[in-house]
Amino acid sequence: MVDRLVNSEANARRIAMVENCFGSSGQPLAEQGRVLVGEGVLTKMCRKKPKARQFFLFNDILVYGNIVINKKKYNKQHVIPLEEVKLESLKDEGQYRNGWLICTASKSFAVYAATATEKEEWMAHIEKCIEDLLRKSGKQPPSEHAAVWVPDNEASICMHCKKTQFTVLNRRHHCRKCGSVVCGPCSSKRFVLKGQSEKPLRVCLQCYDELNRERARPPNQPAAPATTTPVKPMGDNAGSGGDSSADDDSDDDDDRPSAEEKHDEGFTSYNGVKNGYGSKVTTV
Numbered sequence: 195m196v197d198r199l200v201n202s203e204a205n206a207r208r209i210a211m212v213e214n215c216f217g218s219s220g221q222p223l224a225e226q227g228r229v230l231v232g233e234g235v236l237t238k239m240c241r242k243k244p245k246a247r248q249f250f251l252f253n254d255i256l257v258y259g260n261i262v263i264n265k266k267k268y269n270k271q272h273v274i275p276l277e278e279v280k281l282e283s284l285k286d287e288g289q290y291r292n293g294w295l296i297c298t299a300s301k302s303f304a305v306y307a308a309t310a311t312e313k314e315e316w317m318a319h320i321e322k323c324i325e326d327l328l329r330k331s332g333k334q335p336p337s338e339h340a341a342v343w344v345p346d347n348e349a350s351i352c353m354h355c356k357k358t359q360f361t362v363l364n365r366r367h368h369c370r371k372c373g374s375v376v377c378g379p380c381s382s383k384r385f386v387l388k389g390q391s392e393k394p395l396r397v398c399l400q401c402y403d404e405l406n407r408e409r410a411r412p413p414n415q416p417a418a419p420a421t422t423t424p425v426k427p428m429g430d431n432a433g434s435g436g437d438s439s440a441d442d443d444s445d446d447d448d449d450r451p452s453a454e455e456k457h458d459e460g461f462t463s464y465n466g467v468k469n470g471y472g473s474k475v476t477t478v
């Protein structure tokens with residue numbers, strides 16, 4: 195009983211610390227029943243390149259942001275409800291190691307941990323939180339998720355026509371359905387992608403045709419799996435909204451030098467929380 199009180203006090207203090215670090219750039223995080231499960235630095239695959247981001251795992255949300263001053267100041271806060279999250283492990287590939295996908299209906303991206311152990315810890319803790327949430331709410335895990343964007347530098351030519359060379363003038367675009375990097379003419383069509391936006395979004399010509407065929411199919415016929423198999427390594431997507439103005443594109447372009455420093459990476463799991471919350475995944 196005393197233990198639990200101490201734990202909840204420590205938990206409240208930790209959450210207040212996180213709030214403080216984000217300051218006015220973040221939203222209030224303290225909430226009845228919310229527990230900070232762990233935190234650490236992960237490398238997030240962004241549109242242009244991989245970048246260090248501070249992640250906080252709560253029992254119901256995943257929060258991340260840019261590191262302005264390590265352990266002191268973060269900004270560009272993103273909050274992802276865990277109920278909507280699906281994880282997918284990634285195979286090691288060249289420099290891309292210890293990675294997995296964090297997928298939601300509106301946004302999907304790849305993250306990489308420093309070590310295999312760390313990856314295991316992160317994934318196990320997140321999965322446990324999702325499992326507990328879904329059990330409590332009785333909800334189903336999400337069936338569809340947004341495409342993971344292929345990073346810009348993975349494609350020097352259009353992935354659809356395989357002809358157009360990208361230059362300053364010939365800009366890269368991303369298909370919101372499959373995540374491919376495509377040229378303007380190959381992504382001139384728009385389609386409403388349920389879960390991502392009410393507005394029609396840029397899709398490549400191939401996806402446009404497939405989406406139209408799907409729509410034309412009589413309802414009694416089984417639909418093809420809605421999610422697409424992303425191409426590795428993965429980039430970031432911008433979620434809803436238009437092209438380069440979308441929120442996540444801008445978060446890529448606004449790094450202070452400190453965000454590129456070497457951080458003491460690792461998943462910090464909170465002991466009190468572990469006992470109180472019961473997510474004894476990595477120890478014992």
Ligand SMILES: [Zn+2]
Pocket residue numbers: 352353354355356357358376377378379380
């Ligand atoms: Zn093209």
Ligand SMILES: [Zn+2]
Pocket residue numbers: 369370371372373374397398399400401402
């Ligand atoms: Zn496409």
